[in-house]
Amino acid sequence: MEHHQHGDAPVLNKSVPVRHPGRWVSAVIILLLVAAFLQSLFTNPNFRWDVVGTYILDVKVVQGVGWTLLLTVASMVLAIVLAILLAVMRQSDNPVFRWTSWVWVWFFRGTPVYTQLVFWGLVTVLYPAFTLGIPFGPELFSYALSDPSKGLIPAILGLGLNESAYLAEIFRAGLKSVDKGQQEAAEALGMSKGKIMWRIILPQAMRIIVPPTGNETIGMLKTTSLVLAVPFTLDLTFATNALANRIYLPIPLLIVAAFWYLLVTSILMVGQHYLEAYYGRGVDNSAPAAVNPAAAKAAGAGADAQRSMKTDFPEESAR
């Protein structure tokens, strides 16, 4: 306290930090291993970097990336819509909804995605046409399902429905993570059930839901390589495999596929970062929001007050 008596800045402590020799040793070992690996990448002719270069922007490959992206986005959108529905149904007062949601998750999570994809590829054998009518009664509406655009629709259905079961559990966990007081406060204001869910509960649950959903999206990007089970044969894995089989050089084309998967994953991770920042507002990141000129001015004055308060504690502002 005496340091502050005359308003002088305190003399900061200069201590000798603890040494960490283990860190230096491990860094050297790991750098040596990385260097050896990098050297092999450049000197081992079997990698065939010339072939990687030839095919990395091949039309088939780039189209494959496009189809893989389409499959990922479409099946995730389908899965998210279904998952919100399933998670809300699971919390419903209506026992029929709760039971339906439980059985859906049980079935789609309990059977392999590969099996489901094969099934959706064969669904036209079971049901050649989609028919709406009264069971055992007259037929009201019918739509032929034959040749569903070369497997794209069954692939999206297979991936999306399977994923919806996993996402439903993630969404359920997210909804449960929101404090019960939030529901009560919204009810006490006279808000309707739907408004409470969409405006109060879900935005807060999203903070919990986004990270694992990002994880699932990246997983889905690679699960799309299973769509040959449908069969759908335009995705990135199938395209690079086909090229590899044609030129008998599997390794360079695996590198091509890995490059593209990594690139797309990296882009998705950037998107996830921004989503997390958005849904974390007020909790994880909380710069005061400017509301209107008058209020913004007032809020700015408040922030100034905080700033001047902070300068009373030099060690605080130094951080």
Place this chain on the structure above:
Amino acid sequence: MTVTAEKPLVKIEGLHKYYGHHHVLRGIDMTVNQGEVSVVIGPSGSGKSTMLRCVNLLESISAGRISVGGQLIGYREINGKLHDLKTKEIAAQRREIGMVFQRFNLFPHKTALQNVMEAPVHVKGQSKAAAQKRALELLDRVGLGDRAGHYPSQLSGGQQQRVAIARALAMEPELMLFDEPTSALDPELVGDVLNVMKDLAKSGMTMIVVTHEIGFAREVGDTLTFMDGGVVVESGDPREIIANPQHARTKEFLGRVL
């Protein structure tokens, strides 16, 4: 304090509440007149919060009746038989009743201003401009006009509770319920919240306040109700009861909190 028009706004008759076999409220009768501040005290577990939560149906009513402004809460009575109200109808009844919680329950993803604007815009359908103007007035009234853009996490407990009061007032309720509004606050922050409540009482708002603040009861309360074990033990003029409690249990409780 003030001479009220003796017009009952809230009537609680024979209220019982069970949680399973646990009999929490054992026949509560209580009347709150228009413009009156009714303070409810009692040890924890006495059922005072449960009673309050029944008034806006955050808890279902096991037996008995509650009416606010002559309207039966939660039910419609047809030929002496009670019919449950639909969720929508219950929501409409709740719009007339503001509630302030012990744990504030502000919406953490919305700023103070957005918290106050939420219900007027999305329940009452007011225009954003009108709701914002009114919300800023209310924030000014609770002394937080300069904190409109702050998120709840950036406000102290006392400030959060005052935003919560402004949020409830934004719906222009005819009755305000306070469920231990200062119990979660640091001692030095209690005064600001109580002052806002005093101003509100002076403005003629009908209030039911569940609290441990005996000083508030004495100064602002028009009636004081002491509850214990799910029943009303004693009820009447706050100053008389505090100075001269008639029942041993009231005496014992006041002895411990005063």
